[in-house]
Amino acid sequence: MKRALSVTRDENFAQWYQAVVAEADLAETSPVRGCMIVKPWGYGVWELIQAALDKRIKETGHENCYFPLFIPMSFIAQEASHVEGFAKEMAVVTHHRLKSVDGKLVVDPDSKLEEPLIVRPTSETIIGDAFRRWVSSHRDLPVLINQWANVVRWEMRTRLFLRTSEFLWQEGHTAHADEADAREETRKMLEVYREIVEDVLAVPVIAGEKPENERFPGAVNTYSIEAMMQDGKALQAGTSHYLGTNFAHAQNIRFQGASGELEFCHTTSWGVSTRLVGGVIMTHGDDDGLRLPPAIAPKQIVVVPMLRDKPEDSEVLAYCEALKADLDDLVALKAPLRAHVDKKPVRAANKRWDWARRGAPIILEIGPRDASNGMVTMIRRDRLRDGDKIVSVGMPRADFLATAPALLAEIQKNLFEEAKARLDANIRADLTSFDAIADYFGKAAEDDEASAFKGWVRAPWARPTGAELEQVETRLKALKLTLRNIPLGQGAASGTCVFTGRPAVEEILIARAY
Amino acid sequence: MKRALSVTRDENFAQWYQAVVAEADLAETSPVRGCMIVKPWGYGVWELIQAALDKRIKETGHENCYFPLFIPMSFIAQEASHVEGFAKEMAVVTHHRLKSVDGKLVVDPDSKLEEPLIVRPTSETIIGDAFRRWVSSHRDLPVLINQWANVVRWEMRTRLFLRTSEFLWQEGHTAHADEADAREETRKMLEVYREIVEDVLAVPVIAGEKPENERFPGAVNTYSIEAMMQDGKALQAGTSHYLGTNFAHAQNIRFQGASGELEFCHTTSWGVSTRLVGGVIMTHGDDDGLRLPPAIAPKQIVVVPMLRDKPEDSEVLAYCEALKADLDDLVALKAPLRAHVDKKPVRAANKRWDWARRGAPIILEIGPRDASNGMVTMIRRDRLRDGDKIVSVGMPRADFLATAPALLAEIQKNLFEEAKARLDANIRADLTSFDAIADYFGKAAEDDEASAFKGWVRAPWARPTGAELEQVETRLKALKLTLRNIPLGQGAASGTCVFTGRPAVEEILIARAY
Known part of the structure; x- marks a missing residue:
């Protein structure tokens, strides 16, 4: 039987993915470590995703703007947990000139910058700095902005679209006078993501809150939409963060309230990236290549x-x-x-x-x-x-x-329904102990790429925190599993926590993930 | 009389420009040296320019894609004159990690890159490298692509929109089997720029070829559209380059022709940037602030x-x-x-x-x-x-x-016609000696910002080259003047060259410029 690709999903899902990216002419690796070249067909898909999302971002009252690519190193240091989360692998600009020495091009040592500049891994700090200048009265709030930009996070193991050192995304940043508004914004944008990803990309998702250990560095709450790929793994397809007053405190973003007192703003941020294109491939592709939802x-x-x-x-x-x-x-x-x-x-x-x-x-x-x-x-x-x-x-x-x-x-509807049926059929909610979960995922985890299809587990838990949560993470990690999110709209929980044995307060999704 | 701005164009054009940018809420300087923050109103103008131009770029057969932000230093060194033109001031990434030492964030010396990476000042080299891989037969040609991206050229004196270290632009890059096709492409895209800038931005321009000394580094021919600002200065609003086989030779971009022989591609590149927003301000603004053409x-x-x-x-x-x-x-x-x-x-x-x-x-x-x-x-x-x-x-x-x-x-038409009348009325074609030109521009050049309005001069010249052209440049530079372009569609030249005294071969525009 003639097949368009040299490898099937069953044979090796990771190789199949690479084959689709190459054979569908979507993207290729570049001579620059970890950076990709998005080719016209792949970029065309991204443009259509952008257009649909940009429309919704504007309809919900946000305006686009553009902030600098570079962030002074001292800005990154402002928010303590943000440093922890992002200070590790970033591109650092230290000089601003090359020169020829004996016909060879070298970095001019005389052009060393007084303060190194970081190529933005995300823009909370540089945008927060502008918010501080822009906001003085409650009349200036809310500030609702978004930018489409490239960001860089130095990655050691890269995979086209899914994990690259440079990627394209949008990042929304908002500041509000009170907590309720900021929380509403966080959830509203999560819902915009759900709507676009399901209706336009035809990728069904589960929206929920991330557990404490999976939060964005500096966030009070992080929400995500999670999609199931055809190998059963979860792909985080979008995140929305309520940052509380953490960044406002770190950056002194304050306003004069109606009563005349100075108060700290509540801020949010939210983003989706070119990773979505990877999600489309792994949701809709078949052994003949890509199948694109007509909308994109x-x-x-x-x-x-x-x-x-x-x-x-x-x-x-x-x-x-x-x-x-x-x-x-x-x-x-x-x-x-x-x-x-x-x-x-x-x-x-x-x-x-x-x-x-x-x-x-x-x-x-x-x-x-x-x-x-x-x-x-x-x-x-x-x-x-x-x-x-x-x-x-x-x-x-x-x-x-x-x-x-x-x-x-x-066709748009069929692709969504096919994926939705797969998602619905592959969430096990009947495994009520850690051992049962470990059994289900089994030892195949050792050979990650070739392991048999495993879906997700939805398990009762007691929302452990701190050291107890770290233990949970360690136990899951040994099985190559992660906590994905706590689905929204749950009824009252029953049963006992699969990790602690205490009465459950809610259910959480557990899965292997990209 | 109530005025919306604190300074008029006549009082100080440069300060007036800054006031409009600030008071019209278009952009602001950022804490990052030379980088700007484009605010929602300014970004909205850019988005409309982008949309109009993107449509024409696609209608003329080009596809968008995206190439890496970083370029290996060795790539920059490939094309000799390109190095000359661009190797001077660029952001250089030398490390990829920060770390905490005694609670202070520092660049981790262990994360030094083997080869420094340059933040793209333009993408000929990284895109040419892809063309080399993509092109093998004449059937693969032409390759017609474009990207919307940020670029960085380290600038010492910056001015919002007009000259910033980071700016946004589109860069088109094409490869062709023969010279005639490549030359046609170069001129076609110049015409697209003229059309968009005149019809959408309502900014009248003069399209022409740049003299040798003003060519893009590595180009065989560079064409530009030049607009007249309200202080009489010229603004280069877009450029289109025929690169010959220079980059193809440097990067080995070859194809098998119909006859079976290996031939070098002829390549082109062309771009416009956020600088256009500055051109709109200085063309249409008045003493009450900005006046926007309705199309943008x-x-x-x-x-x-x-x-x-x-x-x-x-x-x-x-x-x-x-x-x-x-x-x-x-x-x-x-x-x-x-x-x-x-x-x-x-x-x-x-x-x-x-x-x-x-x-x-x-x-x-x-x-x-x-x-x-x-x-x-x-x-x-x-x-x-x-x-x-x-x-x-x-x-x-x-x-x-x-x-x-x-x-x-x-309103759209009125703004264009007002600017067109100003352009037409302020090109002196009656100054037939260098002394007369020097007299016209006068000594006011010493105080650049406050000088009286001076338009452009269109003068006969003999197209000097090499050392002779360098002398011309030096004489003009003393008067703060530059050669702008040799307008297209000229009739036969008459008279003698204002620089060399030899018979003129064509006319060239001379002006102060941004």
């Missing part, structure tokens, strides 16, 4: 003319162009439909596989007979095969045009 | 409710909201109209000046009488005053709604 497919319908270096080629091409023009006039998933005619000088049979690997939702193959009979031959990427056979359907051009938007909406 | 105004029509803490306030607010809703349904300048109701707890009289300073094209002031009579009171920012008097016009709501799109188009 740079080209939703690809028209492939079956050319044969014969006179009728020009008729076929004209037919394809006219078809694209008619498709361009349609609206699908609330946006102008994105159609494309692939005229590259490549054999048509290869194009089918190129676009299948790249995950174009619909491929139309047009031969001379289609052109003269007013027909199209359609392949749906989400239903590419029936066993070994590629499923293609012939239909009148007019019928296809009439149904194309509904078809794209259906 | 984040809010085109601002509705100001005249609230008085009285019961009728709610009626006024409802009227304003309904007005905005109706405006939101309109299309102006080929995009949905952008209306805004300013509900901030600030006195309405102050809001008028806030929005005048920020350059909102139309301000509607709505009092209780307007609300009950179905009227609006309209202020046009481009025609704010009649002498000392603010011009406001009352008209029925329905009439305003019916004419709003046409009015915005008219």
